[in-house]
Amino acid sequence: MIDRRIALLQEEGITFKCHSNVGKNVKISDLMRQFDAIVLSGGSTVPRDLPVPGRELKGVHFAMDFLKQNNKRVAGKDFLVNADIESNILSEELLATGKNVVVIGGGDTGSDCVGTSNRHKAASVTQFELLPMPPKDRTDIMPWPTYPMLLKTTTSHEEGAQRHWSIATKQFIGDDQGNLKALKVVDLEWTTPAPGQPAKFTEVAGSERDPLRTGFVGYGICAPQQAGLLEELGVEFDNRGNVKAEEGKYATNVAKVFAAGDMRRGQSLVVWAISEGRECARKVDEYLMGSSMLESKESSILMSFQ
Numbered sequence: 001m002i003d004r005r006i007a008l009l010q011e012e013g014i015t016f017k018c019h020s021n022v023g024k025n026v027k028i029s030d031l032m033r034q035f036d037a038i039v040l041s042g043g044s045t046v047p048r049d050l051p052v053p054g055r056e057l058k059g060v061h062f063a064m065d066f067l068k069q070n071n072k073r074v075a076g077k078d079f080l081v082n083a084d085i086e087s088n089i090l091s092e093e094l095l096a097t098g099k100n101v102v103v104i105g106g107g108d109t110g111s112d113c114v115g116t117s118n119r120h121k122a123a124s125v126t127q128f129e130l131l132p133m134p135p136k137d138r139t140d141i142m143p144w145p146t147y148p149m150l151l152k153t154t155t156s157h158e159e160g161a162q163r164h165w166s167i168a169t170k171q172f173i174g175d176d177q178g179n180l181k182a183l184k185v186v187d188l189e190w191t192t193p194a195p196g197q198p199a200k201f202t203e204v205a206g207s208e209r210d211p212l213r214t215g216f217v218g219y220g221i222c223a224p225q226q227a228g229l230l231e232e233l234g235v236e237f238d239n240r241g242n243v244k245a246e247e248g249k250y251a252t253n254v255a256k257v258f259a260a261g262d263m264r265r266g267q268s269l270v271v272w273a274i275s276e277g278r279e280c281a282r283k284v285d286e287y288l289m290g291s292s293m294l295e296s297k298e299s300s301i302l303m304s305f306q
Ligand SMILES: Cc1cc2nc3c(=O)[nH]c(=O)nc-3n(C[C@H](O)[C@H](O)[C@H](O)COP(=O)(O)OP(=O)(O)OC[C@H]3O[C@@H](n4cnc5c(N)ncnc54)[C@H](O)[C@@H]3O)c2cc1C
Pocket: 020, 021, 022, 023, 041, 042, 043, 044, 067, 108, 109, 112, 221, 229, 260, 261, 262, 263, 267, 268, 269, 270, 271, 273
């Protein structure tokens, strides 16, 4: 299905250039010279680190290193060779087989780590989330049609995982050889100072403990890679480190440069990436042509039939 879709896009006149890491083996200055508009849609790829003691221990890994390598393995590709194209080069094989795995982070990325660890036949899989356990149904503070923050149990969880909420990791503990052997964690108590204000947490006194013996740990990601392409371009960033471009306009502070998807809104969902791609395409069309007939949320040909 993907091949068919790519062929359709090619027939429409789109040229795909693979193995092109803009800012590394493709110069952004060349693109700025050759093209009339540029859309930044490079996703959200920089891992959010967990700067606690023991972070450097063997057995502590970023989720995306683990998942990306596994995708390549499953696809029959050489998962250790990345040449110069990719920024994150790994020289070791990451396998959870026979290990007691802790996944730090309770979102979609964490869920994928749970599933992958189970497929690797990990000895056990435990997932820690900082936030409290969400409700199973909508509450008064999330009425329809607002986005509900509900408990999500994926097929990965169904394959097996112990899930814990309101828990923070304070330290990674190693053995004499520098291998991870335990995690020091603490329970959190969440309170909302007043309705509408952000919730705050405090550590529960006396709840510190070391719940892991041998280990393999993965955790999530948050911001686009600023070094290289984005810094060279001189685009501004918002306070979360994403490319600054207003929703509905998609234009950055740099003339003829637009941004959409995770690179603009931060790590999000596929439906948003699709929506932003379409909306941004219209804005680029308007910029180039003065007007646009492309479908968008604000303007649709279907509206003229209503
Ligand atoms: C592990 C994981 C699990 C997820 N699970 C879900 C889920 O279950 N449901 C859901 O809706 N969403 C999920 N998401 C989120 C979803 O994948 C993203 O929101 C979506 O893919 C964003 O689309 P995008 O086009 O903005 O960026 P991406 O899909 O990240 O695409 C960006 C592309 O740009 C390329 N790129 C980056 N920099 C450069 C450069 N300098 N030069 C050339 N190319 C570059 C990257 O290689 C990548 O191919 C998940 C994300 C992750 C990481």
